[in-house]
Amino acid sequence: MIWVYADVSEAGASPAALELLTKARELGGDVAAVALGPGANAASAELGLHGASTVYVSDDAVFSDSVGQPAAHVLAALVAEHSPELVLFSTSYDSRDVAGRLQAKTGSTLMSNASDVLALDRARTEILGGTKIVDVELRGPSPHIVLVRPKSFVAEPSGGTATVVQVAAEVPDELRAARRVERHAESASGPKLEDAKVVVSGGRGLQDPSNFSMLDELAAAIGDAAVGASRAAVDAGWVPYSYQIGQTGKTVKPEIYLAVGISGATQHIVGMKGAKRIIAINKDADAPIFGLADLGVIGDLFEVIPALTAEVRARRGL
């Protein structure tokens, strides 16, 4: 029996949860999902449609108002009752907290950053900067815990419907101590980074936060495009973390990925190498990004980007 711990919100199930269910179904056997927090009941139909035969749900706000502990507590009780052999999580921050805590409770082994799940006791990941693909055997007490990078699989509906089982949110007060008291969402215009057909990404080569407006203009000219960034640009405070692409940020798989002033560190590459076409602009002919770009331009981004924006505008008649 494979379980998927589904991140849910009022907006529905996370896309990663649907990807994981699709994979779990492919591995065979019974598949169930656990969805805790506001939006769980509403998401259960979608979870069923992607392969969960049972969805354990609670809409209780404690699961989103308190970090980690309530969800781990209730999930561990469900696991003890039903004994799944494998529990799949996405690598989201909320899921990482729950998975890490579940491991302490069940005494089972945990593997993170998986790119594929091969069997109940085997998963695949890339290590050493993406140069080696390794299969890891999981042993010891059930359930094995595997965290999978988003966009590792393509979500496909099975057409199923799930039995929805309401779970009581019996969470002792002392497990509510870490409280989310404010939420701040940065509003972004245009398509979401994960959904855009084109991602225009800026790195340290942009030199100054105000220069990101050049990328905004290019993205606006293209249309279905979003602006992303390397960690160097995020750490410098030029753009918010929500822009970050890579190991510690988002994974994107657009039609076109345009890396602007980004060197191509392995931690960046894991987040964008699934793009259909990669274009890089960098003034350093030896930048590693050229090793994977379909089209590499050696040159000054401050010349190339404005020229490109003008060219795109002209072709689109803007």
Next chain:
Amino acid sequence: MNVVALVKYVPSPQGTPQLGPDNLLVRSGVEGALDPGDEYALEAALQIAEASGGEVLAVSMGPDDALAGVQRALAMGAHKGVLITDEGLRGADTLVTARVLAAAISRAPFDLIIGGVESTDGYTGTLPATVAELLGLPSATFARKVEVSGADLRTERQTETGYDVVTCPIPAVVTVTSGANEPRYPTLKGIMSAKTKPVERLSASDLGLSAEATTASQGIVAVAEAPAKAGGEVINASDDAASRIADMLAEAKVI
């Protein structure tokens, strides 16, 4: 306030890490460094301890070479260190590591545990949460900002779309992101005084952990080379680059 900083010694991020014949990462005899991600944790720990007149204990599990990582933490300002080294811990999974670290930490009173978000070599990104659970503590993870007032923590938790404010009483476990602060460089004085600061060396059995509790439940069983993606065409900006890029956008039907 006494703060524990979790510090890992990792093969140098500038080097080329290798798998040994046993399919484990070669950790001994290679150039290593205190995990850059943990320098943010240490800096946060130092700032909190300094503001409240407490001490920082740097705790690490790793081979003998990892002493250099603990010493770096001491040179940056940590007051003392604990290094757990044990042949039986080679290839430890995160559960084993968490058990070892939790056992080492719980030997003395503390107010706060701070770790990095993920290690540079393992990047599991779950270990501090496991430590928190083993110790029965709440956690405020992925903090891009940490403030302490009295017995309360206030953190800004990074989210996909912005940030959340998470409050938490101490003792607790915190992880900090790379944006949280600017880690200090060790001063010459710091480097000199590090040599005189106490570092306790422990084995797994010193911590009362059985062989069973310290046996990893996973291992690499197959290794393949990742298919090298061949680079495509590289041109100069002067080769009508804007129009070539636009051609590719048009080919992909995005403009």
